[in-house]
Amino acid sequence: xxxxxxxxxxxxxxxxxxxxxxxxxxxxxxxxxxxxxxxxxxxxxxxxxxxxxxxxxxxxxxxxxxxxxxxxxxxxxxxxxxxxxxxxxxxxxxxxxxxxxxxxxxxxxxxxxxxxxxxxxxxxxxxxxxxxxxxxxxxxxxxxxxxxxxxxxxxxxxxxxxxxxxxxxxxxxxxxxxxxxxxxxxxxxxxxxxxxxxxxxxxxxxxxxxxxxxxxxxxxxxxxxxxxxxxxxxxxxxxxxxxxxxxxxxxxxxxxxxxxxxxxxxxxxxxxxxxxxxx
Amino acid sequence: xxxxxxxxxxxxxxxxxxxxxxxxxxxxxxxxxxxxxxxxxxxxxxxxxxxxxxxxxxxxxxxxxxxxxxxxxxxxxxxxxxxxxxxxxxxxxxxxxxxxxxxxxxxxxxxxxxxxxxxxxxxxxxxxxxxxxxxxxxxxxxxxxxxxxxxxxxxxxxxxxxxxxxxxxxxxxxxxxxxxxxxxxxxxxxxxxxxxxxxxxxxxxxxxxxxxxxxxxxxxxxxxxxxxxxxxxxxxxxxxxxxxxxxxxxxxxxxxxxxxxxxxxxxxxxxxxxxxxxx
Numbered sequence: 353x354x355x356x357x358x359x360x361x362x363x364x365x366x367x368x369x370x371x372x373x374x375x376x377x378x379x380x381x382x383x384x385x386x387x388x389x390x391x392x393x394x395x396x397x398x399x400x401x402x403x404x405x406x407x408x409x410x411x412x413x414x415x416x417x418x419x420x421x422x423x424x425x426x427x428x429x430x431x432x433x434x435x436x437x438x439x440x441x442x443x444x445x446x447x448x449x450x451x452x453x454x455x456x457x458x459x460x461x462x463x464x465x466x467x468x469x470x471x472x473x474x475x476x477x478x479x480x481x482x483x484x485x486x487x488x489x490x491x492x493x494x495x496x497x498x499x500x501x502x503x504x505x506x507x508x509x510x511x512x513x514x515x516x517x518x519x520x521x522x523x524x525x526x527x528x529x530x531x532x533x534x535x536x537x538x539x540x541x542x543x544x545x546x547x548x549x550x551x552x553x554x555x556x557x558x559x560x561x562x563x564x565x566x567x568x569x570x571x572x573x574x575x576x577x578x579x580x581x582x583x584x585x586x587x588x589x590x591x592x593x594x595x596x597x598x599x600x601x602x603x604x605x606x607x608x609x610x611x612x613x614x615x616x617x618x619x620x621x622x623x624x625x626x627x628x629x630x631x
Numbered sequence: 632x633x634x635x636x637x638x639x640x641x642x643x644x645x646x647x648x649x650x651x652x653x654x655x656x657x658x659x660x661x662x663x664x665x666x667x668x669x670x671x672x673x674x675x676x677x678x679x680x681x682x683x684x685x686x687x688x689x690x691x692x693x694x695x696x697x698x699x700x701x702x703x704x705x706x707x708x709x710x711x712x713x714x715x716x717x718x719x720x721x722x723x724x725x726x727x728x729x730x731x732x733x734x735x736x737x738x739x740x741x742x743x744x745x746x747x748x749x750x751x752x753x754x755x756x757x758x759x760x761x762x763x764x765x766x767x768x769x770x771x772x773x774x775x776x777x778x779x780x781x782x783x784x785x786x787x788x789x790x791x792x793x794x795x796x797x798x799x800x801x802x803x804x805x806x807x808x809x810x811x812x813x814x815x816x817x818x819x820x821x822x823x824x825x826x827x828x829x830x831x832x833x834x835x836x837x838x839x840x841x842x843x844x845x846x847x848x849x850x851x852x853x854x855x856x857x858x859x860x861x862x863x864x865x866x867x868x869x870x871x872x873x874x875x876x877x878x879x880x881x882x883x884x885x886x887x888x889x890x891x892x893x894x895x896x897x898x899x900x901x902x903x904x905x906x907x908x909x910x
Contacts, residue, residue: 459763480759484738484799510824518810520763527806527818531797534822536829539806543813545789550815553832 355600356504358579358607360496363503364615367623368412374626375413383444386415387471387625388437391449392425392456397585402449408618414625417443427456431464438466445471445625450521459520471624473525483528489624494526496616497558497579498533500607503616506556506577509534514554516540516547516594517561522581526558547571557603559594568596578603581613634879635783637858637886639775642782643894646902647691653905654692662723665694666750666904667716670728671704671735676864681728687897693904696722706735710743717745724750724904729800738799750903752804762807768903773805775895776837776858777812779886782895785835785856788813793830795819795846795873796839801860805837826850836882838873847875857882860892 375385387409389402402418409416419437421429430452437443446469448462462474470478473491481488501508513535517523523539530537540550542561551557551571559567560581572578582594593609600606607613654664666688668681681697688695698716700708709731716722725748727741741753749757752770760767780787792814796802802818809816819829821840830836830850838846839860851857861873872888879885886892 457765459760459765476759476763476765477756478759479762480755480757481738483758483762483803484755486736486738486755510822512824512829524762524807524810528803531803531818531820534820536817536819536823538815538817539810540815541810541813543789544815545791550791 355578355603355606358500358504358506358577358605358612360500360607360612360615363499364619366503367499367616367619368408371414371619371622371626372412378626379413384415385413385444385626386417386442387445387447387622388417388419388440388443389447389449390419390421390430390433390437392421392423392430392453393449393451394423395451398449398451405618405621409622409625412622414622423453425453425456427461430456431461434461434464438464438469443469445469445621447472447621448474471621474521479520479525479528482525485532490529491521491525492617492621492624493522493560493581493613494529495620496613497522497526497560497581498529499620500579500613500616501556501577504605506605508556510536511555512536512538512553513556513558514538514540514551515558515560516551516567517559517581519560519562522560526560561594563594564592565596566594567599569598569602572599572602574602575604576602577605579607579613580609582609583614634857634882634885637779637783637785637856637884637891639779639886639891639894642778643898645782646778646895646898647687650693650898650901650905651691657905658692663694664692664723664905665696665721666724666726666901667696667698667719667722668726668728669698669700669709669712669716671700671702671709671732672728672730673702674730677728677730684897684900688901688904691901693901702732704732704735706740709735710740713740713743717743717748722748724748724900726751726900727753750900753800758799758804758807761804764811769808770800770804771896771900771903772801772839772860772892773808774899775892776805776839776860777808778899779858779892779895780835780856783884785884787835789815790834791815791817791832792835792837793817793819793833794837794839795826795830796837796841796860798839798841801839805839840873842873843871844875845873846878848877848881851878851881853881854883855881856884858886858892859888861888862893 406416473489513530518541558579564584580593580595685695752768792809797820837858843863859872859874
């Protein structure tokens with residue numbers, strides 16, 4: 353068997369086209385969309401990612417301000433700037449880039465992001481509203497997994513989805529999104545006793561642990577659908593997923609890295625910037 | 632095999648003794664603890680439950696005000712009263728009793744409860760903070776499941792916990808509490824394709840679906856630990872759990888209904904009223 357490729361370029365292009373149209377409409381209406389990105393790191397991969405968002409925003413007709421507070425920024429400085437930008441009527445979307453300086457917890461400072469502008473779902477209130485079934489922005493990566501599956505016609509209702517990874521930015525919100533779609537949902541992590549035994553029960557397996565090639569062919573039931581959220585830097589400057597490419601021989605479908613969840617994530621982030629305000 | 636009984640009376644008594652001591656200390660310090668309970672229903676079971684909380688509060692030295700808004704109350708009225716009570720310095724704990732009137736959603740109006748007084752974890756912000764690993768009050772029922780297991784020495788780390796039910800008040804917050812304790816966690820619900828196949832994989836099975844005898848012996852792996860959260864009214868005015876009593880013959884341990892999760896829930900609710908403020 354060779355797995356069908358769950359590519360992200362096509363769904364991302366569809367979303368970007370809608371975003372571009374809506375951004376032009378907002379600009380014509382005198383409400384130009386503006387994404388503000390706060391960073392506080394010297395991390396190269398992070399800088400690359402922020403530039404790629406800014407470029408994609410520009411192409412879609414969305415203005416983008418990058419506010420670099422430097423890697424020595426304190427929680428008070430970051431929270432203060434997020435509060436200011438939340439209050440700034442010109443800012444329509446606000447995102448805090450990770451990693452953050454040591455001793456600064458994302459969930460703590462992200463509480464300063466206005467939930468109506470919280471386009472990457474970082475404020476704990478956004479996560480709570482998502483879990484409670486209320487309107488809320490989901491973290492773009494978690495939403496991208498579901499959007500990618502939807503685009504490729506993968507059914508979720510009544511099926512068993514297993515998520516590997518329990519982070520606040522991917523694993524946990526994704527579990528809520530999958531529950532909301534009527535999947536039976538299992539969350540595994542580094543303390544799971546026999547990972548392969550659990551992942552082998554999945555109809556849909558999502559790898560979001562941040563560990564290169566954690567998921568091999570032995571972890572996958574033949575015919576399962578596998579989504580790879582991993583973006584682990586390689587020695588040669590590339591990206592490797594959490595899924596061993598050999599899984600192609602077992603799975604019915606597999607999302608590539610790069611070119612799978614990544615482009616959909618960026619597109620959905622921009623979509624959130626031009627979405628109408630939440631209730 | 633006859634399952635060990637995971638009784639709740641003993642752990643509840645231990646918690647109540649601590650609560651009573653702390654309430655006396657707070658009263659002596661001029662800060663008498665006061666639990667305000669807002670109700671908006673004619674439901675008999677609800678009225679019985681509120682009276683039982685008020686009685687337990689009184690015995691522990693906690694004052695209790697029941698604010699009955701009637702079953703015709705609007706969301707605006709309920710939210711407004713919760714805002715007032717949140718701002719009232721004399722109120723140290725604030726709880727909104729369910730069921731609510733038709734067209735009033737708990738998560739919506741509960742956003743008006745100050746998270747520092749949200750002793751039953753109903754505000755979506757409390758759920759989001761819980762999910763993000765920040766200090767927060769958990770819904771008392773969800774916390775009671777973990778406390779009951781702890782009291783009886785049931786290990787959670789690395790084990791597979793299966794929760795049946797995805798409600799915002801029990802199933803979802805409980806999933807986060809169990810993940811936080813390093814369990815691998817599966818959430819099942821009414822749309823799960825083959826419930827028995829999933830529940831049979833559990834080391835620890837929690838039934839929180841609100842359906843009498845949903846979980847029978849065929850749903851339980853021999854030797855599993857089963858916690859019954861169900862409190863379904865019976866024709867003769869009693870309470871039936873979600874678990875068929877015949878599960879006693881299969882499980883290693885089973886919590887009874889009544890007398891299991893219930894008393895621990897009330898004790899933990901009162902504990903939250905006298906807990907120091909969150910950060």
